[in-house]
Amino acid sequence: MKPLLLVLSCMFLWSCNSWQCSKGVRTTLSGTDTLVTIEQWQGIIHAVTCQDIEVKITFTRRPNKDTGSYRMTQHCQDNGNTFGEEGAWRIKRGKQLQYELIGRNGGTARYYHVKGNRLMELDTDNNEVSSYFLEKQD
Secondary structure: HHHHHHHHHHHHHHEEEEEEHHHHHHHHHHHHHOEEEEEEEEEOOOOOOOOOEEEEEEEEEEEOOOOEEEEEEEEEOOOOEEEEEEEEEEEOOOOEEEEEEEEEEOHHHHEEEEEEEEEEEEEOOOOEEEEEEEEEEE
């Protein structure tokens, strides 16, 4: 009976130590695996429902990753309405380097590409929407 009790006690202590070690690793990783802002883009666009919409997109990611999250805010200067959208982004490679933005609520992905100091929105045929571009912020 004593050997069985000794084995069970050792297993209990080992499992507790294993749980604490894994907990410590998670804490260490979350402290060093923070999001960093890599780019900010901003501009004013015109729409049918609002004359001037201030749009700002901020891309963030974890260090050494090619994907991350984004936050887009749209503020209508005519009536003061503000809309926000968040989601994930990734790089889509092809003829041109593209950002693919996928909103948290699903829906259709949006595509953008960098042209000089401008972030150009692309339509469904991968053509630039000339009236919609944002400029890079320092």
